Amino acid sequence: MMRLEAKFKWLPTPLRSLLLFMVWLLLNNSVSAGHIVLATILAIVIPWMTSPFRTKQPLLIKPGLAFRHLMLVLYDIITANVQVAILILGPNKKLTPGFVKVPLDLTHSMPITILASTVSLTPGTVSAEVYPWQESLMEGEEPEQRFLLIHVLNLTDEEALIKTIKQRYEAPLKEIFQC
Amino acid sequence: MTEWIISILLLIGGTFVLVGSIGLVKMPDFFMRLHGPTKATTLGMASLLTAAMVFFSTTQAGLSVKEILISLFLLLTAPISAYMMIKSAIHHKLDSIERTQGKDNIEDDC
Amino acid sequence: MLETVILIVFAMIGVSLLLNLWRLLIGPSIPDRILALDTMYINSIALIILYGMSMGTALYFEAALLIAMLGFVSTVAVCKYLLRGDIIE
Numbered sequence: 001m002m003r004l005e006a007k008f009k010w011l012p013t014p015l016r017s018l019l020l021f022m023v024w025l026l027l028n029n030s031v032s033a034g035h036i037v038l039a040t041i042l043a044i045v046i047p048w049m050t051s052p053f054r055t056k057q058p059l060l061i062k063p064g065l066a067f068r069h070l071m072l073v074l075y076d077i078i079t080a081n082v083q084v085a086i087l088i089l090g091p092n093k094k095l096t097p098g099f100v101k102v103p104l105d106l107t108h109s110m111p112i113t114i115l116a117s118t119v120s121l122t123p124g125t126v127s128a129e130v131y132p133w134q135e136s137l138m139e140g141e142e143p144e145q146r147f148l149l150i151h152v153l154n155l156t157d158e159e160a161l162i163k164t165i166k167q168r169y170e171a172p173l174k175e176i177f178q179c
Numbered sequence: 180m181t182e183w184i185i186s187i188l189l190l191i192g193g194t195f196v197l198v199g200s201i202g203l204v205k206m207p208d209f210f211m212r213l214h215g216p217t218k219a220t221t222l223g224m225a226s227l228l229t230a231a232m233v234f235f236s237t238t239q240a241g242l243s244v245k246e247i248l249i250s251l252f253l254l255l256t257a258p259i260s261a262y263m264m265i266k267s268a269i270h271h272k273l274d275s276i277e278r279t280q281g282k283d284n285i286e287d288d289c
Numbered sequence: 290m291l292e293t294v295i296l297i298v299f300a301m302i303g304v305s306l307l308l309n310l311w312r313l314l315i316g317p318s319i320p321d322r323i324l325a326l327d328t329m330y331i332n333s334i335a336l337i338i339l340y341g342m343s344m345g346t347a348l349y350f351e352a353a354l355l356i357a358m359l360g361f362v363s364t365v366a367v368c369k370y371l372l373r374g375d376i377i378e
Contacts, residue, residue, distance in 0.1 A: 029245045081222045085195065088202040088215055097211050098280030120258035121221070126213055127258075128265045129285075151210045151265065155280055186294040189339075193301035196335055200305030203312050203328055209321055212312075216328040224331060227298075231338050235347050245350060246338075249357055253331065256361040260327055263368035268320040270372050 012051040015060055017043040057110050061178045069172040076122045076168075084124050087154055098155035101131070102162050104146040104170070111173045116148060118169050124153035125161075181237050188230035195223025208276045209268050217261040225250045295343050302335050323367055330360030 011017060024039040025031060060066050087095065106112050116127035129149040152161065202215020228246040235243035269285060306329060313325035334353045341349035369375075 023248065026245045026248050029241075029243060077218075077222060081195065081218055084214060084218050085198045088198055088205070088219065092205065092207060095211070096278060096280065097208075097275065099285060100281060116262065117255075117258035120217060120261050121254070124214060126210075126217060126261055126265060128262070128269060149285065151213070153211060153214045158281075182291050186291060189294050189298045192335070193298035196332060197301045197305045200308040200328060200332070203325065204308045209318060209324070212321065212324060216324060216331070220328060220331050224335060227335050227338060231342055234342050238345060239347065243347060249334065249338075249350075249354055252354070252357050252361075253334075256357075260361060260364045260368070263365050263372075264320050264324055264327070267323075267368045267371040268318070271318065271320065273318055273320065 011044065011047070013047045013057075013059075017047050020046060058108055058177045060176060062176050065172060066176045069176065072172075073118050073122070073169075080122045080124070084153065087124065095154050096156070098152050098158070099128070100150050100152055100155065100158055100161060102148045102150060102165055104130075104148055105166075105174060106170065107146070108177070111177050112146070112148070115170055115173055119148070119150055119165060122169075125150045125165075181233060185230050185234050188226050188233070192223045192225075192227030192230060195219045195226060197223075199223060208279075209273050210265065210275050210279075213261055213265060213268075217257050221253055221257040224253050292343070295339060299336075299339055299343075302332055302339065306332050306336070319371060320368075323364060323371075327360065327364045330356060330364075334360075 021039045021043040024042055025035060028035050104112065104115075106115060112130060116130070119125050119127045127148055127150050131147040131149060132143050150165075155161070196219070199215040199218075199220035202219065203212050206212040206215065228250045232243060232246040235246070275282065309325045309329045309332065313322055313329070316322055334356050337349050337353045337356065341347060341353075
């Protein structure tokens with residue numbers, strides 16, 4: 001089940017607090033006691049002050065799996081970039097670009113955003129659009145099936161590409177957010 | 180030793196940035212041009228900034244890890260700006276080259 | 290050795306900036322020009338970081354961070370303007 005509320009009221013978004021803490025220490029480039037105290041105060045006060053006007057986002061349920069998935073994506077980014085570099089430097093005539101529609105199992109907009117970003121950064125694909133159009137839906141209406149439109153630099157096997165995206169990137173996200 | 184690591188990282192980064200720009204100039208239509216800058220340039224920048232991190236950590240007093248911030252920021256924002264650009268390109272109905280497959284997958288916006 | 294490598298990478302980034310400028314000038318469409326401008330932003334960050342390295346000072350880091358943020362925001366703002374004819378509705 002997807003979870004929107006955090007365990008503790010005073011810490012509405014644990015991951016964002018951790019991010020704020022790290023960014024403050026990195027910006028100052030120090031781990032002195034004063035900066036740690038200031039970073040802790042900022043990491044608790046800022047999410048607490050901004051939580052009333054933010055829409056609730058699903059929380060990470062399996063942080064360990066999320067970390068493993070992040071490592072996998074980073075590895076894929078590096079290997080995929082070498083392939084894309086070779087494709088770019090090779091002759092243009094050999095490339096067969098194409099648009100592909102990937103059916104999505106995810107329903108919430110935040111996991112879809114993460115999936116679209118990973119697709120944009122990995123092998124020769126850029127995500128273009130999520131169908132159906134948000135504007136064409138009624139307020140609060142849920143579409144039956146969402147699609148992600150992606151542009152592929154060198155499309156050879158459409159079925160295999162859709163299968164890779166669904167298994168390698170979408171399935172872990174589904175498990176991480178439990179939705 | 181560290182000099183070698185910095186040099187190799189710098190050269191990899193420079194090559195990727197250059198490949199991204201070559202893709203920008205060489206490709207025949209907008210959708211294919213988008214692939215170079217979003218992927219190759221971002222990875223090139225990450226590599227350059229890692230080189231800078233190693234350089235400043237060894238030449239100056241203390242560890243310098245704040246360059247990670249720029250890499251992280253670029254990695255997070257590159258897909259978003261690519262998405263915005265391809266969305267506006269579809270909105271303006273830019274032509275893709277003729278051999279593009281699955282053009283009917285694009286739906287008209289309202 | 291490092292000085293030579295930094296000079297070579299300077300040349301690489303300079304060439305890519307010129308290529309971006311070429312794309313910015315010939316277009317042909319507005320999204321193409323936005324893409325070229327966005328890439329120029331990112332390449333100028335690389336140039337600033339390299340300059341800081343060749344001068345041996347980390348002072349330019351803040352400038353690079355600011356350019357990264359402003360580049361992203363301006364790209365999104367221009368795209369939003371193209372899409373809707375308005376930035377904040």
